[in-house]
Amino acid sequence: MCDLTHLSNLRTSVCLTSLTMLYNALLSLTAFMFCLSLFLVHRASVLENDFRKLQGDIILQLNQPRSEGVNGKVAKMSKTREDIKPSTLQKAQSSAKIFSRRVKREQGSCRAPTSFLQLTANTNKQPDIRGNIAVIPWTVSVQQGNAISQKENRIVVQEDGYYLVFGQVLFERPSTVVGYIIQSWGSANKGTSTELLCCLQDMPDETPPNSANTCYTAGLVQLQQDDELELVIPYKPEVLITMDVETFFGVIQLN
Template sequence: MLYNALLSLTALMFCLSLFLLHRASVLENDFRNLQGDVILQLNQPRSEGVNGKRAKMSKTREDIKPSVFQKAQSSVKISSRRVKREQSSCRAPTSFLQLRAKTNKQPVLKGNITAIPWTVSLQQGNTISLKENRIVVQDDGYYLVFGQVLFETPNEVMGYIIQSWGSIQAGPRTELLCCLQDMPDEDPANTCYTAGTVRLFQNEELELVIPNRPSVLISLDSESTFFGVIQLN
């Protein structure tokens, strides 16, 4: 009886082995077929995709090249305009001249006017210069003329004028600017400042003088008494 049971079990195991072998063979064939289909599907789209992508990339590059070129041209134009603006805005440095009173010399009386001896304090450009204690301009144009004097004479109305000389085009004018200062009785120390924009012509000379005050007392410090011209155009 035991022998029959073992024989039946052996037959059953043999049949099960054959069945498993068959299923394994079927699965292997299915896997190979599926693998072939997958490879076929992948190869065909990949080829088309690569070609399509290359074509698309080529087309994109063709589309991009004009755009990049246009942007480069636009950038060059903008840079060119910027350079032109900078060139047009660049001009010769503005000329100016500021004088200060000489500390080692006292004001000089000439007839009924008193002149302050000047020396150059600040200067830029060659349009404005100092000549024989007068400011001389070399170009026609508009200029800012300014002056200040610190008076120390009591009980007087002190002041000065800035007058013009030497230019035929300027005509008969002599007085350009004027400044007056009423001085106090005690501790007299008042500055008299004036400034104005005037049109000057080539070789016109400007002079700051104090009229009708032969006994004038002034400060000769550079921060207190000065005279100058700035070219505006």
């Protein structure tokens, strides 16, 4: 009987001890959770204050003008070139170069094509003799643009500017000196001509009778609208002018 009573008391004591330990554990856990909650509330409050401060700085930065006047002059921007990272600066420079090349390419594509005109001797006709000069009858070989045109045996300039003028004549049975003159008839002073280029070919007397040679010249000249260019040859009966592709006359617009 005593043993049963002792055993019952022992069980009761163990249960009470277990309940006490469980209670203490729950109490400790509750205290820990309470402290954790207080810490989280404090951190949330700190983060909210930081967020509000950052938001205020951003709004202030956005509302701030890009530049301010200083004594009537525009103040420098807050960030100088030295403040920018090298990589960022290099990327910006590269983008600027690409944009510049693109703009130049687009401008070049919109530019009007260069005008030029080349005449060759008309093989179906003979040189026109006018007193002491000979004029070659021309026909258009190649032409582009509207700044240069043909009028009878002359080249007419339609726009002011600089031009490359060139010509060549193939002579046969030349005498001592052969050549030609490229002259301009200005629109302002019609009736008078201006010598632009001159080509002379000196052939020695011992040159074989059936020999041939070309006389070529070219130069840059400034021409006005409606100027007319003409190639004339001092006439010599003993000199034959070859009406061939080797004889030509032309103008190229440079600007």
